[in-house]
Amino acid sequence: MEWLDIASVGFVVVLLGTLFLFGELLVRAKGLFGLLGVAIMSFYFSHHLTGDTGFWVVILYLVGLALIMVDGKVISDGTIALLGIALMIVGLAVPSPSVIYGILVGMGFLVGGFGSALFLKVFPSRNMWSKMTLRDRLTGDQGYNSMNEEYKSLIGKRGKTITPFRPTGSVEIEGKPYSATSGSHWLQENEQVEVVSVSGTYILVKKIEEQDIEDK
Incomplete structure (x- = not known):
């Protein structure tokens, strides 16, 4: 099997x-x-194990x-898997016959x-590292929900436009800038506005008339 000595x-x-x-793991x-x-x-x-290279490499x-399997099923943070890959x-x-050979097998x-990840497109998954995926999804959901709550709390609050609205622009509310829209109305910079509704990160504002400002 001398052909196996070719890098x-x-x-x-x-x-x-x-x-x-x-x-098989995936x-x-x-x-x-x-x-x-x-x-x-x-x-x-x-083929490569010789007297100079003991069974310890196997x-x-x-x-x-084994470390990769433990990481995928139990720990699911990737740290132990990286160590396993290195080993x-x-x-x-x-046991490779030359440095070039060793680099190529690596x-x-x-x-x-x-490439084994391509099997996931054809065969049912074993759900390795599923805890990591779930944790990332939960973290993302928490961040999204937190942002939604912050935006919803803006309803009814007043601020001022810091750019012209044509009909989208930027508005400052309680010292923070937000992207918003004024619907079908164009607004100038430094107009007093009020948040009418929020849908996700979509903020709809309307201009506050001078009488409403005085009443406020």
């Missing part, structure tokens, strides 16, 4: 092995991807894979890892 071949072998191993493929990935990577290590690789790359590169690992 470009090592790149392809590691790419395919990683593609299927990570694919999607439900009834174990098929896992078997293919294990077979390909066993083929890689069986253990390093497997520990890295797997080291485990692949150390690249093959990364390409295969990212």
